[in-house]
Amino acid sequence: MKNRKEKNRTENVSVRLGMLFRKKKAAVPAFLLLIVLLCLLPQVTSLYIQRNLIMVGFYMVLGFSLNFVTGYIGEVSLGHAAFYAIGAFSVSLLTTDAGMGYWPAVVLSVLLCGLFGLLLAFATMRVSGTYLAILTLAFFYLVMNIIQNWEGLTHGVVGIYDIPAANIFGFAFTMKNGGYYYCILAYVLFSILITRLLIGSRFGRAMKAVREDPLAATMAGINNQTFRVIAYVLAGMLAGLAGTLYAPFCGYINYLTFTYNMCLMILVIIITGGRGTMKGVIVGSLIIAPLGEVLRGLISLFDSLPAEYLPDPEQWRFVIYGLIMVVMMRLRPQGILGGKSRLDYRMPAGLDKKEGNG
Amino acid sequence: MFLEQIVNGIAIGMSYALVAVGYSMVFGVLRLINFSHSAVFTFGAFAVWVGVEMLHLNVFLAILAGVAITGVLGIGLNKMALEPLRKKGETGMPALITTIGMSYIIINVLTIVFGSQMRRFPALFNWGQIHIFGAAIGWQQVMIALACLVLLVTLSLIVNKTKSGLAMRAVQQQPTAAAINGINVNHVITFVFFLGAASAAIAGTLVAAYYQYVRPSFGDVIGLKAFAAAVLGGIGSLPGAVLGGLIVGVVESLAVFALGSTYIDLVAYLVMFAVLLIRPTGLLGRKGIKKV
């Protein structure tokens, strides 16, 4: 009897692990090969390319984070950079002013971000749709406003200088030794893992049910508030984790490091790739994150023209993000890789049509 | 000092109300919060600024032209971006993301054209001060409040006394029935976008005159505060928008008085969170539209 249980358990574990690479047998070696290649990449590329790859990595993690909320719950969050900022500021303050070690500071910061995720989930409990989007934007402004003005804690507009490099067992990360690259690569893999586990779990199935038909899901006893809260906490923690690496990567941060543009960029990433899909996040961040650099490169092709006639790649990048949003919604609202069949967002019943009896 | 702050609060609050009305009207007919409204507000202020400072037009002519152009922008937003989505039946998240995208395009094109720095905006009513009860109150504030009041009354007359207004209310309450009685629902929606954008342009002009500057990021915070006002009063309700605007404006001014100006922006956000958590219908809102 006991043996059988034991056997069941091991089988379960292997099934679970199998689900991580569900598709085809060949997918496992291909995936491992890809990881090996990614690991070798910094050895052969320039620091400039590596830097861009690291930025893609950061946005990939942020994309996975937002995907919990926007992809699986179907709520547009416009304040996601707030978690990124909280993670970054928290780890910086803990490692500088509080003199804490890097990894304990990371753990504390990520927990703090989870707490803020919880807070945001509760504060927005009764709204959805645009109301929610605007509240999350207000949350972003609120957080940034406090970071900007609470001089005693966050050093106000001055920001935090000399953030110690992230390190592992005393081995400090730099660009040269590829520390940041491998760390963000690990975070991306961790994001994929956690998303996979989540989709395969009861949570994933429940979320799918809620998304397809909220009313039926409620009838079936799925408490979508619980799942909603879990999604927000996870999203907060994951974005915060990215922030805890971003701060030492930059070495200096202030309230202007984290902007509304960043919030929108994360959203554009998952819209481009496809809401609620993992491939979508990966492809989206590969396209969107380097866009600024690509534009800069394109514009520099015309460097024979006087500088004042050349467009500013930064601003045009944002216009392009806006256009992507509008055009994608018009032509392919489910994203490049999103499936067609999904019914993902609906007005709550009774809103689109008011009752005749008033 | 106290009285002055109250008057400041009323002036700025009435401007919030004028912006809030735009959110409310569009919400009324489409059940959609037009996220691009704050960008339209900024666009309106810039349109007038161009007329006054670059083309050196007469101020009233500049305002008229700026408001008309902004109204056309509102129509364009609806026709180009939102109407095609409605035809496909995609009214939820795609419509929301489209309005976010439109607002982002407008703001960044403004930044490309005008730069991100502050531009001096003429104080429209720089007529000195009135002294009442020992307080010195600027004509500027009084006139802004009055101008908003006149516009809000006009809007309310349009909604409640004209045939177009009747059609608006009909579409708002029962779109299907409006259509089968021969109301062209798309025309009504276009008209609402025009009205909303035009009033946002006027509000943008007045707020720019109040602070005496304009820049592309100018509407971000004010748009949010106006939305807070609309939510507080009850979205979809015109008197609600006015009440909400006044409360947010006055509370904010008094908060400056009591707490200093550092955290002033937080007041409106906290009000918004509180309202949407405790009473999402707002003060004067109808029950049926609780969750959006």
Added chain:
Amino acid sequence: MLELQNVNTFYGSIHALKDESITVKEGEIVTLIGSNGAGKTTTLSSIIGTKRIKSGSIKFMGEEISGRSPHEIVKRGIALSPEGRLVFPDLSVEENLRIGAYLRKDKSEIRKSYERVYGLFPRLAERKGQPAGTLSGGEQQMLAIGRAMMNDPKLLMLDEPSLGLAPNLVIMIFELIREIRKSGVTILLIEQNANMALHIADRGYVLETGYVKLSDSAANLSKNDAVRKAYLGG
């Protein structure tokens, strides 16, 4: 007057009307009977233009109207009192009626229509200023019919006018439908209450899952065994 020929209408992949052909002649009362989901309401939505048809033709007064917007169709003299009444709850009774005449310009003609509607439904005249949402179900039904009459229609389409009403009100509504016909309005009527419908109608169509199953004079239909069994309670 109204002629539907081989009309096909879909809701997504659901084929709601299948080659439906229906004719309504001037001055008639024609009724569509059938169970839920037979396609009765879809027929009316297809005529008034809130639902696009996939193929076939709909001619009104000899003119093709399919593919046109509702406001263009309404302007030609068709009015619909919809299922579920759909009055405007926050508008007053009078404003509701005003919307019925939305496309008409002539003020004095509109005034005549008010008088006519208030003559048919004195109750509405008593409640002119009241918000429609505060009316009883029967009064809302009267308002929905009255609103449709305000368009001064040549063809009046009524979708379930007796639904949810007390028996004495049902009789009253049917009396009124007769009276409206007498004033020269052609009527296309949908009813669950097939007994009453066939009683006042000239002709009827029996719809089943999107098909026209039977069409005959109302008198013959009431005698038809299959119809009696399925819709008239034996």
